[in-house]
Amino acid sequence: MFKNSKGSVPVSCGCKSAIEHWERNSNRKAVFCSVKGCTKQAEHGGHIINCHGNASNKQYIVPLCTLHNHSSFSQSFTLNKIIEPIPVGKLHNCK
Ligand SMILES: [Zn+2]
Ligand SMILES: [Zn+2]
Known part of the structure; x- marks a missing residue:
């Protein structure tokens, strides 16, 4: 189970946006909400x-629709099976 993180650390890796960071490192196109x-x-x-599990509060990126990316969405949720959460930070496929 996942939930939206309160307060987002910038992706800070050279990718233009968090969604680009996810696409590059998952080798997928973001089409549907996760x-x-x-x-x-x-x-x-x-x-x-x-x-x-981990108490580190490590942040991951997944593609979300506007509704589910909104700060008012605070429920925990499961991800679609095909979606791989990509950790924030500089990764192999970052620009
Ligand atoms: Zn990146
Ligand atoms: Zn959604």
């Missing part, structure tokens, strides 16, 4: 954290 069951279009690279 929240399981949501069929809206992916508009943003959303910053999320894992609700369980």
Whole structure:
């Protein structure tokens, strides 16, 4: 389970946007929102954290629709199976 992170660290890796950071490092095009069951279009690279396990609050990027990227969306959610959460920070495929 994941939830939106409150306060986002910038991707700070050379990618123009969080969604570009996700696309480059997942080798996918962001098409649909990553929240399981949501069929809206992916508009943003959303910053999320894992609700369980590590207490590090490590942030990941996934494509989200406008609704699910909004700060008022505070429920925890599961991701669509094909979606790989990409950690924030400089990665191999960053620009
Ligand atoms: Zn990047
Ligand atoms: Zn959505």
